[in-house]
Amino acid sequence: MSPSGAELLRRIKSQIDEVDPSEVHELIDEGVSIIDVRGSEEFATGHLPGAKSVPRGHLESRIEGAVPDRSTQVILYCASGNRSAYAARTLQDDLGYEHVRSMTGGVALWKDRGYEVEIPRALSAEQRDRYSRHLLIPEIGADGQQKLLDAKVLLLGAGGLGSPTALYLAAAGVGTLGIVDDDVVDLSNLQRQVIHNTERVGVPKVDSAEESIRALNPDVNVVKYRTRIDASNIMEIIEGYDVIVDGVDNFPTRYLLNDASVRLKIPVVSASILGFDGQLSVFKPYDGPCYRCLFREPPPAELAPSCGANGVLGVLPGTMGLLQATEVVKLVLGIGDPAIGRLLLYDALGATLTEVKVHRDPDCPICSRDPDQITDEELGVFPDYEAFCAAAG
Amino acid sequence: MATIKIPPVLRASVGGEKEVGASGENVGEVLRDLAASHPATESQLFSADGELNRYVNVYLNDEDVRVLAGLETAVGEGDTLVILPAMAGGS
Numbered sequence: 001m002s003p004s005g006a007e008l009l010r011r012i013k014s015q016i017d018e019v020d021p022s023e024v025h026e027l028i029d030e031g032v033s034i035i036d037v038r039g040s041e042e043f044a045t046g047h048l049p050g051a052k053s054v055p056r057g058h059l060e061s062r063i064e065g066a067v068p069d070r071s072t073q074v075i076l077y078c079a080s081g082n083r084s085a086y087a088a089r090t091l092q093d094d095l096g097y098e099h100v101r102s103m104t105g106g107v108a109l110w111k112d113r114g115y116e117v118e119i120p121r122a123l124s125a126e127q128r129d130r131y132s133r134h135l136l137i138p139e140i141g142a143d144g145q146q147k148l149l150d151a152k153v154l155l156l157g158a159g160g161l162g163s164p165t166a167l168y169l170a171a172a173g174v175g176t177l178g179i180v181d182d183d184v185v186d187l188s189n190l191q192r193q194v195i196h197n198t199e200r201v202g203v204p205k206v207d208s209a210e211e212s213i214r215a216l217n218p219d220v221n222v223v224k225y226r227t228r229i230d231a232s233n234i235m236e237i238i239e240g241y242d243v244i245v246d247g248v249d250n251f252p253t254r255y256l257l258n259d260a261s262v263r264l265k266i267p268v269v270s271a272s273i274l275g276f277d278g279q280l281s282v283f284k285p286y287d288g289p290c291y292r293c294l295f296r297e298p299p300p301a302e303l304a305p306s307c308g309a310n311g312v313l314g315v316l317p318g319t320m321g322l323l324q325a326t327e328v329v330k331l332v333l334g335i336g337d338p339a340i341g342r343l344l345l346y347d348a349l350g351a352t353l354t355e356v357k358v359h360r361d362p363d364c365p366i367c368s369r370d371p372d373q374i375t376d377e378e379l380g381v382f383p384d385y386e387a388f389c390a391a392a393g
Numbered sequence: 394m395a396t397i398k399i400p401p402v403l404r405a406s407v408g409g410e411k412e413v414g415a416s417g418e419n420v421g422e423v424l425r426d427l428a429a430s431h432p433a434t435e436s437q438l439f440s441a442d443g444e445l446n447r448y449v450n451v452y453l454n455d456e457d458v459r460v461l462a463g464l465e466t467a468v469g470e471g472d473t474l475v476i477l478p479a480m481a482g483g484s
Contacts, residue, residue: 251479272480275401279480295479299402299448345475350411354398356452356475359460 009082016088019101021110024048024075027212032073035066037087038107046117048077056087064089070097077103077110121146127219131173136163139335145173149219151332154178154241156257158209160317161247161271161324163195168325170213170220174332177213178241180225182203199374229253231379234260243328246270248323251298256380258283258291262367263374267338269327271320276313278320278346278359281339281358282327285367293361316348395423397474406433415474420451421464423474438476450477 003011028034028049036047047053052066056078067074074097076084077358084102091097103110123313127149131281134140134148136162151174155162158181166177185196193205200208206224213222218262225237229248234256238244244261246268248254254270261268267284270291283290318333323344330336360367365378394414399407407413408431413428417423424445428435440446444464451458452475458466468474 273482277401277480295450296447299446299478343477345477347411356450356454356455356474356477357457359457 001287009085013085013087013102016085016092017101018081018085018104019075020104021115022112024077024103024110024114025076025115027073032075032202033067034061035074035076035087036078036107037076037084038078042079044120044122046107046119048107049116049118051077051118054155056083059087059090060095063095063097067097069142070095071099072097073099073101075101078106080106080108082106102386110210127173130217130219134172140333144333144335147334148173148329151176151243152176152178152241152331153328154180154238155247156180156245156246156253157247157249158195159183159189159247159249160192160195160273160312161321162245163193163209164318164321165245165247165325165328166209166213167195167216168322169328170217172325172329173217173219174328175219176221176223178223178225178237179206179209180227180229180237181209182226182228192312192317194318226323229256231256231376234379235264235376238266239264241266244268245324245328247317247324252380255298259366259374259379261285262290263371265371265380267331269324269331271324273312273316274319274350275311276316276325278316278348280320280323280327280344280346282331284331284338285371289358289360290364292365292366293364294343294358296361296365313348319346319348394470395468395474397423397427397476400476400478402478403434403437403476405432406437407431417468419462419464419468420453420458420466420474423468424451425463437478448479450468451475452477 010356026374034048034051036043036051036053037059039055040053043053054062054066074091076087078084081102081104088100088102091100103201123145128135131145134145135142153165153169153174155177158166158179166179169177184209185200185203185205187201190198191197195212196205196208204226206226210222210224213220227233229237239259244266246257257268262285265283265285269282271280273276327338330338343358366374394416397413397415399411399413404410413427415423415426417426424438428438438446438449445451453461453466453468454473
């Protein structure tokens with residue numbers, strides 16, 4: 001006569017090894033493989049820290065992907081310890097795993113003992129659709145998309161460079177975009193500042209940018225700073241951001257940003273444009289040179305045409321801003337070779353890209369020192385600072 | 394003769410060219426030759442004591458001459474010098 005379900009379970013449990021949650025809790029960081037054999041919906045409600053999901057229905061086909069080495073210590077669990085007992089018998093007797101145990105009482109007993117569970121953050125169905133072209137790239141995938149959604153990126157300026165950068169970072173699903181700009185949209189901006197539009201002439205740029213970003217991707221939290229960045233507010237504004245995108249149009253702010261970002265160890269993706277030419281580099285404090293290593297001091301005001309109104313090819317900030325956005329995404333995901341220690345020079349008319357090396361300056365007035373030695377008083381200061389700013393107007 | 398790439402802010406000083414040729418055995422000589430042909434560049438490249446201005450970077454091919462031998466760095470036929478002052482335009 002065939003055994004009852006209860007009898008079969010009892011028999012199976014007598015043929016396998018079981019382990020108490022307290023022992024599993026001790027072993028959790030000791031290199032054992034912990035496998036959750038429940039369904040994927042159950043897994044999504046909370047699982048043991050570091051556990052991998054191999055639903056029992058897919059056990060035979062998927063366990064080798066999760067645990068390739070059959071001599072590994074494997075602990076299986078389910079909701080109450082029954083499904084994992086059956087699964088343990090299969091791994092042990094049919095698949096030749098040498099050290100398999102089933103956790104008694106399952107995740108229910110684990111929780112009763114007060115041990116921690118991880119709740120995986122799954123992308124919503126809409127997010128899986130929206131970001132599907134990212135999910136298809138192995139270097140990004142769901143984990144990478146989650147990193148983008150968790151990222152906080154600060155844009156200095158919603159102008160020529162900031163417009164394309166903000167739009168593409170929003171589209172890519174960067175979860176928090178801070179935007180610093182005290183200006184309002186002017187008709188003469190619209191030849192290149194594509195985040196704004198004709199109807200919004202006169203509207204603060206931070207508000208106009210927020211409207212475009214929300215329309216493009218409601219996942220993005222926009223933090224607006226309708227102000228000019230200066231020595232009195234910079235530390236407060238930039239602290240807590242993962243990456244800063246520098247599109248500022250004047251040297252004093254560039255030096256100020258450099259010094260503050262070195263102090264807080266925040267990488268800065270920097271670009272500048274003039275006429276038909278653009279420059280781009282990534283300044284990652286202490287991993288590579290800082291802006292002062294590249295340019296110890298700014299040119300005199302008569303050679304710093306950025307201070308006045310100068311012409312720029314409208315598409316050029318698009319090109320340079322998207323190179324910046326690309327570097328931001330790479331930094332957030334930790335992939336590729338960011339332009340750290342390299343300055344890229346783009347000549348739009350010649351359609352050429354020239355690269356030069358940038359070295360850390362062992363005598364750099366800022367990044368040759370520990371971040372906590374950099375004082376408030378020296379942030380953004382350079383020789384002849386007062387004269388420079390007076391001449392620049 | 395070496396090729397010198399001229400940055401946007403200096404192009405007016407060399408008749409609007411993006412690249413000019415100049416001769417010399419080392420970086421200093423090549424830049425002096427440039428300044429001799431285009432006097433308006435001199436004060437922008439060199440400080441009163443004859444050194445490179447601190448706000449101008451010069452690269453031999455892709456390397457900063459300050460980590461080589463500075464103005465003494467040897468320049469060969471076919472080398473390219475890149476002159477690079479800081480730029481700040483963003484908007």
